[in-house]
Amino acid sequence: MAMNGRHSGRPTLEEVALRAGVGRGTVSRVINGSPRVSDRAKAAVEAAIAELGYVPNRAARALAGNRTDAIALVIPEPETRLFAEPYFSDIIRGIGAELADTDMQLLLTLIRTPKERARFAQYLAAHRVDGVLLVSVHEDDPLPDLLEQLEMPAVLNGRRSDLESVSYVDADNVGGARAAVAHLIARGRRQVATITGPPDMYVARSRLDGYRQAVESAAGGLGGFDTALVARGDFTEEGGRRAMRELLVRRPGIDGVFAASDVMAAGARAVLREAGRRVPEDVALVGFEDSAIARHMDPALTSVRQPTEEMGRTMARVLLEEIAERASVRRHVVLATELVQRDSV
Amino acid sequence: MAMNGRHSGRPTLEEVALRAGVGRGTVSRVINGSPRVSDRAKAAVEAAIAELGYVPNRAARALAGNRTDAIALVIPEPETRLFAEPYFSDIIRGIGAELADTDMQLLLTLIRTPKERARFAQYLAAHRVDGVLLVSVHEDDPLPDLLEQLEMPAVLNGRRSDLESVSYVDADNVGGARAAVAHLIARGRRQVATITGPPDMYVARSRLDGYRQAVESAAGGLGGFDTALVARGDFTEEGGRRAMRELLVRRPGIDGVFAASDVMAAGARAVLREAGRRVPEDVALVGFEDSAIARHMDPALTSVRQPTEEMGRTMARVLLEEIAERASVRRHVVLATELVQRDSV
DNA sequence: TGGCGTTGTGGGAGCGCTCCCACGTAGGCT
DNA sequence: AGCCTACGTGGGAGCGCTCCCACAACGCCA
Incomplete structure (x- = not known):
């Protein structure tokens, strides 16, 4: 466990490779689940990872792989108050559940002013996220079109109109x-x-x-x-x-x-x-x-x-699919609603 | 605007430097607000940035600078239901407001199982965030202690006891x-x-x-x-x-x-x-x-x-301060509450 | 006039990954 | 036996930054 010089303490890929007695490439392949690895090498690498408590460095991965493993959940600020409703937390819970066994990060982005909107557009252009989840989209919202133009995977909660072009998940x-x-x-x-x-x-x-x-x-x-x-x-x-x-x-x-x-x-x-x-x-x-x-x-x-939590899950799932495949196939999902009878009728 | 080879399209620091007729270091200094830059160089760089629409690459920054510019908002899953209350969205709004003109990202982390808790601990150990915001902490929650041990800046919403050692923001x-x-x-x-x-x-x-x-x-x-x-x-x-x-x-x-x-x-x-x-x-x-x-x-x-939104703002502010300074000074903030009179008394 | 600091600057050397090319080595074919 | 195709593998070359060292240019002092 030599801890030389300016080293931060966390083990790196290279150290895992050394310990497992394989090359850097092989470790990378194991981590990313590539099939072109022998069982022997795979086992050795996995053992080394466990022993060292290795956790991949997200930033390095993002830099080298040109992706971020993060998606943004965008909430227009004026709406946050409405979302004091269980609706909001249910959606989030659904999204969280779906993302749980992914290593995608969920970024929360509140947009309150046009200035912030512009800034978020820059974010998008700079590809700081792999995809975007949008809730409470108004018809005149330019964001979905921007997303489409940037070919950024996106899923709306609800739709702007019957002709919605961007992927969405809506209730019936x-x-x-x-x-x-x-x-x-x-x-x-x-x-x-x-x-x-x-x-x-x-x-x-x-x-x-x-x-x-x-x-x-x-x-x-x-x-x-x-x-x-x-x-x-x-x-x-x-x-x-x-x-x-x-x-x-x-x-x-x-x-x-x-x-x-x-x-x-x-x-x-x-x-x-x-x-x-x-x-x-x-x-x-x-x-x-x-x-x-x-x-x-x-x-x-x-x-x-409304099946709110399910909507959240579905949104996340649809987005992940869209990110995974290169081609941008739009998905439109409408989930069933249900009448809950109480005493007012 | 030559677009050679595998280039992703976004301008890089180097391109800005070239355009501004300065070195890479100077551009970096301008971006990070270092005072040791001549006005002339600064102006040239800023012009180049504007012309090129340059946005720094977060991942590269994180990798080189050994930080992430991201903080995590951790919510224990069992609590999310309670947080259907305006409480939750107000806190988030407060945090968002405070973070708005920072370029800190807010990561939403739901923890529902011990397994996920362990995983989040790994996250922390791997320093994937610069700081942590914790809501709804129970007395037996091991997370705050873990954070302290890792010397990870953290702020609790509420406190576990009178002797709370980690920084917190609480209502009176x-x-x-x-x-x-x-x-x-x-x-x-x-x-x-x-x-x-x-x-x-x-x-x-x-x-x-x-x-x-x-x-x-x-x-x-x-x-x-x-x-x-x-x-x-x-x-x-x-x-x-x-x-x-x-x-x-x-x-x-x-x-x-x-x-x-x-x-x-x-x-x-x-x-x-x-x-x-x-x-x-x-x-x-x-x-x-x-x-x-x-x-x-x-x-x-x-x-x-309770001054919920203000609590959110304060939490974010306190966390940013704690991240900024290296020394870990604990801060304990208690905000005043107010009786709202209606008709039940 | 020479030496010293001070200020601004360029650019090398990484950060820890992924990508991909090149190299065995083993098996299947003619 | 010789050749070709796999497969599994190692490691070089980046990704786009920050850090920091070195160096020029300009004072200022004695």
């Missing part, structure tokens, strides 16, 4: 919304309204589509799709309040509401209480997301659950 | 609890109970200390500290329920409860409702954390707010 928003509204109708609700998200978000439009489909396919008595029953929210609680007030004015006879998010449902619930409407007796309510709020509302909110 | 749990209970007493409550966290967590003990201090320093009529008014919870909703039931049995005359977390307060609130006690008329309730749950409870829960 249309199906979830349809199920929620169908449930409301099945329970005998006749005037079912919806509180939507901002129309420039694909996810909001999808949930509205689901609502529309359910309403239109419901047999007689409902009178089909009625725009007066659609109020626009913005995924915030206050937005939910405003929308609910509007709806109450426009259609006082409302007996069911599908809110495109639990937070908006919470806002709507508060307004309903103020207006003296009972939930679910007078007005039934369904949310979307199955967040903690849903469970803690009074009455507990029926909501549409 | 004692003060917050004291304020909460004092408030309860000031509102005329005579029998104020508390639901604690697990006694093997320092944070739980601190909040209990605050409770005790407030009770003991309250003038006559309360009869001082009464162990029958202390029920043990575990920071879960179910634990809050159990504790509340116990309390109701032991001291039916209870008119105030300080729960050491909002989640437990939610559990307690449910039990109180079942028992036909009104909040706050019959029993006043205060939580801790000021989470989303607090705002959404009915009635909205008065709670103790």
